[in-house]
Amino acid sequence: MIPADSFREDVIAGLSLPQKALPPKYFYDARGSRLFEAICRLREYYPTRSELALTRGHIGAIARFAGKGSTLIEYGSGESVKSRLLIGALRPAAYVPVDISEHALRRAAAKLQRAFRWLDIYAVHGDFSRPLKIPMAQGRGRRVVYFPGSTIGNLTPQEAHAFLRMTRGQLGPQGAMLVGVDLKKDTALLHAAYNDARGVTAAFNLNLLARINRELGADFRLRRFRHYAFYNPARGRIEMHLVSLAAQSVDVGDHRFAFEAGESIHTENSYKYSVQEFRALAKSAGFRGEKVWLDPKRQFSLHGLVAA
Ligand code: SAH
Numbered sequence: 001m002i003p004a005d006s007f008r009e010d011v012i013a014g015l016s017l018p019q020k021a022l023p024p025k026y027f028y029d030a031r032g033s034r035l036f037e038a039i040c041r042l043r044e045y046y047p048t049r050s051e052l053a054l055t056r057g058h059i060g061a062i063a064r065f066a067g068k069g070s071t072l073i074e075y076g077s078g079e080s081v082k083s084r085l086l087i088g089a090l091r092p093a094a095y096v097p098v099d100i101s102e103h104a105l106r107r108a109a110a111k112l113q114r115a116f117r118w119l120d121i122y123a124v125h126g127d128f129s130r131p132l133k134i135p136m137a138q139g140r141g142r143r144v145v146y147f148p149g150s151t152i153g154n155l156t157p158q159e160a161h162a163f164l165r166m167t168r169g170q171l172g173p174q175g176a177m178l179v180g181v182d183l184k185k186d187t188a189l190l191h192a193a194y195n196d197a198r199g200v201t202a203a204f205n206l207n208l209l210a211r212i213n214r215e216l217g218a219d220f221r222l223r224r225f226r227h228y229a230f231y232n233p234a235r236g237r238i239e240m241h242l243v244s245l246a247a248q249s250v251d252v253g254d255h256r257f258a259f260e261a262g263e264s265i266h267t268e269n270s271y272k273y274s275v276q277e278f279r280a281l282a283k284s285a286g287f288r289g290e291k292v293w294l295d296p297k298r299q300f301s302l303h304g305l306v307a308a
């Protein structure tokens with residue numbers, strides 16, 4: 001379970017910073033998860049299509065790398081769409097999807113169970129940025145951690161390093177990891193992917209304020225904030241912000257926060273890595289980059305990592 005108090009504490013702490021900020025893991029309430037699923041189907045949002053294409057194109061080699069009959073653990077499993085391809089090819093002994101969004105997790109697990117009746121599924125509702133108890137059925141083969149979607153890009157490089165180190169410990173010397181990582185590319189393509197014409201990404205970003213209003217009794221007026229996303233080439237990341245359109249104050253429970261016109265709340269980073277940059281990060285966390293697969297347009301990468 002995600003304690004309600006941590007949400008309140010994180011929101012108050014984030015809005016008290018000189019550059020106001022909110023953790024992106026809170027995007028994913030039931031509506032947020034549905035909006036993210038809609039983003040994945042947008043013309044402009046290439047990462048999902050690219051990763052699906054590369055997974056389909058290299059599924060044989062990916063399955064040989066990961067090995068059959070393993071325990072497949074997926075962090076940030078969401079709809080578990082890409083996992084279907086992997087499950088079909090790997091025929092794992094068990095599948096452990098982990099997600100902070102209970103709604104997305106339960107829906108995906110029920111759908112998967114209908115599609116793969118022979119599969120043991122242990123759905124874990126939890127936050128992968130904190131120590132988590134993962135049910136590790138004994139004698140269920142090698143452990144393989146799957147972390148697709150470039151969700152690792154939503155962590156800072158320091159957080160990504162800590163996450164990889166933790167996973168390295170969980171996997172043991174025989175385990176393997178498959179990580180989907182969005183590549184650095186033409187900034188116009190990046191800009192379009194986070195500024196779609198239909199405004200779905202804007203709705204996804206603003207939904208965070210709606211969630212804070214509903215769950216924490218806050219009074220954000222959504223029309224007074226605008227979605228703003230841009231690529232920061234010096235940091236190698238997309239930054240998403242919500243910009244206050246006017247001088248205003250907002251109450252979150254007993255706390256009042258003042259906004260100047262033009263002041264922003266930083267809601268998400270989405271880091272983009274070259275193949276070499278990500279391999280170096282994985283190496284610093286105790287992994288060896290053994291394989292890397294790219295889609296035909298070379299927009300997205302899937303890294304096959306083993307313990308160094
Ligand atoms: N793997 C899917 C979904 C990616 S979206 C894909 O590739 O399309 C990111 C997913 O990670 C969402 O389902 C979200 O609910 C989950 N998530 C984000 N932060 C999380 C955290 N700290 N702990 C657990 N799940 C998290």
Ligand code: AVI
Nearest residue numbers: 039149150151154201269270
């Ligand atoms: C889940 N994550 C990898 C997405 C991304 O691209 O950073 C979340 C997202 N934010 C805006 N659009 C999609």
